[in-house]
Amino acid sequence: MHQPTTQARPSIYYPYQVFQPWLASQHPAQERKKVVIVGSGPAGMVTALELARHGVPSVVLSAELQFSQGSRAIVFTRRSLEILQQVGVADRMVAGGLPWRFGNSFYRNQLCFRMEAPHDADDRFGPLLNVQQQFMEEYLHDACAANPLIDFRWGNKVVKVEQKDGYASATVDTPEGEYQLDADWLVDASGGRSQIRDNMKLWMEGSSYEGFFVIADIKVDLPLPTERLAYFDPEWNPGNTILMHREPHSIWRVDYQLPEGETPEQALHPESLKARIDAQLAMIGFPGIEWEMDWSSVYSARTLTLTDYVHGNVIFTGDAAHLLPIFGVRGANTGFQDAQSLGWHLAYTIKGLASPQLLANYSAERVGAAREIIEESGKSVRFMTPPSAGFKLLRNAVLSLSLSQAFVRPLYHWRTSRPHEYTHSMLNSRGDDNALFTDGPAHGAPPRNIRLGSNDFLLDHLGGGFDLLYFTDAAAIPESLQQVVAAARARGVALKVIAVGAAQPVAGADHTLADADGHLRQRYGMRANGGAYLLRPDQHVCARWLTLDAVRLQAALNAALPQ
Template sequence: MHQPTTEPRPSIYYDYRVHAPWLPSQHGAQPRHKVVIAGSGPAGMVAALELARHGVPSVLVTAELQVSQGSRAIVFTRRSMEILQQVGTAQRMTENGLPWRFGNSIYKGQTVFRMEAPHSADDRFFPMLNIQQQYMEEYLIDACAASGLIDFRWGNKVVKVAQQSDHAIVTIDTPEGEYVLATDWLIAADGGRSSIREGLQLKMEGASYEGLFVIADIRIDLPFPTERLAFFDPTWNPGNTILMHREPHGIWRVDYQLPPGEKPEDALKPESLKARIDAQLAMIGHGGTPWEMDWCSVYSARTLTLPDYVVGRVLFTGDAAHLLPIFGVRGANTGFQDAQSLAWHLAFVIKGLASEKLLANHSAERVGAAREIIDEAGKSTRFMAPPTRGFRVLRDAVLSLSRTQDFVRPLYHWRTSRPHEYTHSMLNSPGDDNALFTAGPAHGAPPQNVRLGADDFLLDHLGGGFDLLYFTDAASLPQPLQDVIAEVRGRGVPVRVTAVGSATPVQGADQTFADADGHFRQRYGISASGGAYLLRPDQHVCARWLTLDATRLQAAFHQALPQ
């Protein structure tokens, strides 16, 4: 029988809550479910919440009785916050997190590169927000409890999966023994050590790097702003790299590379941790400052992905689908994008709005995103932790030149995680005007936010279905467009129409935003009345027109919902 720990995890800043296990004896016979989700990490819970937004219930099972141990993911990007806004947790993240936009690369005591992430008045969220993963998971758990469509089962561990042609049989172990669930679809969000992936004997493609890194969270009072600090080739750890991040509640993340050959168990000994953290504090001028350890771990950099995230009736997402280096904040942030994509694709298939070809599109898009990230993260990893003598010689040359030569300094850029643009998605409309635009988000890109008021932004009003942004000064949408929208809605497809430009409500639109100064049009590259954008349920662009007519709108919906 599965016996998860009932002791609260130790922490000097977070109060762990131990939840009661879900026990089969306390419930009746189990029906066949639409969706079972294995794993209560960021990807699993966002997938459940997104499915719920589309009206699809799910059962979420997790082996543990409490949120994850340690801060783990601590940096969340603007796009992640936009996704979390959709599922109702962004406000709590913002209220309790630390926003930032600058990163510093330091060599021999000199700041040789300063990264500045773009930020404008049109952005609701900062480029980055620091908050420990326990809090993020807590907020998602509360949202799951409030949804009414998520059956959250603590202390339930998936131990076996058997696939049939149209469903999966999932064996789950609990503190009182096993039971079986039948489900149309199983989402494997059970993390980097996915037992479901292992049980199906699936192999990941890519590379693992030999270097090991220690993460240590310490409580200490340091007078530095919330900015990324990267120290290259420090005197106490020659040839290696140290990263530092401020976290809420007086916690600092210290992330350092180990010398070749050192074993993880030796690196995590208290005396080793103390010596290295003391050396780092001394190097930054704060030797002797008292500090207290909260949590520590060892990780390695890996760039691996499954070649397909749809395996029969099992759908892989998050770290169960791919393993990415944390450099550039790619772990949880990529998982959010995975989960958002998977949920709307799956919901539309379950509701009969599209065929299972839609799931193949999800896999192709997200595998493509993982491979793009692997390419970029590999560059960052090879700079942070050179895998060969040749890479180290090159990296050391950059370090040396950067003290006096401006042209090499951008090589320090850590290629921060960004939302993938589905440029070649099968859902993009081939008959639109994408190639004629000179500005605005292109095929497959997420939308650009626009400030509408003091605390009012475009993305506050989008999401949950298809969004048609129609730019017009007229009093109403053309009747042929209204007819197409009515027909699509008649098939059960959620569509919201937003008119942009008119000072008064536009007949046929669900909402109207004025654009007296033309700023909205400028952001979207629209210069004349009649232009439009069609956004998918994950807000990514699937069609845009300089002038929209009913025939092309109908064709775009047909393309985006394959039958």
């Protein structure tokens, strides 16, 4: 019988709430569900919210009775905030978070590189934002609890999953015992230690690295800006690496690499933690400053992925599908992209708007994204934690040269997480004008945000289905295009038409965005009237045209929703 702790987790800064368990005896008999999501972390809750945006109900199962312990994921990218804007929690993230855009790297306590993340006036969100994971989970949970399509169940632990004829059956353990829960689709978002994945004997490809890092959240007042700090080969930890981030509520994250031969158990001993953190604070100019420990843990870097995320009626997402190192803030940020992609692929499959090929495309695209991240993050891991004496010699040579040679410094840029571009997706149109464009987001890329007013941006008007951006200053959308749009809608496809360029409302468009100075058209590479972009429900581009007609639009919709 599953008995999750009812003791609120200790924290200096976060007031943990213990929720009541969901018990089968207090609810009607369980009919088969459309979707059951195992895991209530970032990937699981965003998947549920994305499904709900497309009208698909789901059940979310959390084995625990409270949010996760410790800050865990703390750095969120601009693209993650754009995804969270779609599910209604970005404003709370920004209100409670600390924005930043500069990263400083030190070699033997000398500044050797200062990174500046790109940002311009067209961006609603800054490039990076620090918020502890408990707060992010609280915001997502509040959005789930407010959505009638999401059935959130605390204290429900999945102990067994069986594949049946066309559905999955889960055995769920609770404080009063087990019950059966069947689902057309079961999504495993239970994290890196997924028992479902292990029980299905699904193995990941990739690498694991030997080095260990301590994560320590400490409360301390440091008069330093919100910038990433990376220290290579410091005096108190020779040959190793330390990272520091400011978090909200006067919390600082300190990550430091363990000396060779030291075990995680030894590293987490209070005397060891105190000695290392005191040494780090002294090195940066604050000897003897008082601080208080909130949470600590140990992790190692792994770059692993399943080769397929869809197995029968079980789908994997987030850390259950792949394990990525934290360097470059890839964990939760990649999970958000997984969840946004899975949400629409699964919803359109359930609705019968596309064949099972659509879910195969989810797997192909996100496995491709994971492999790209693994290739890049592997370079970061080898730089942060050199796996051999040769790598360490090369790393230290680069760091030493960077003190005086500017051309060397970009060689160890930390390759921050960025949204994957589905350049070779099967959903991209083969008959459009993608190759003829000289600017704008290409096949598979996410959209470029554009400032339309003081608090009005292009992405505020996109999402919820397919978006057709039609560039024109005419009074109406051509009748032939309107007929294709009407036919798609008649079969259940959510398709919004946004006219760009005209000063007055355009007939046949759901919304008109004036573009008097031509800035939006310029950023999207439009040379004349009659061009267009077709964006998928996850906002990635699947077709673009310098001139659009009904035949080409229909062909693009057919490609994006394979039958």
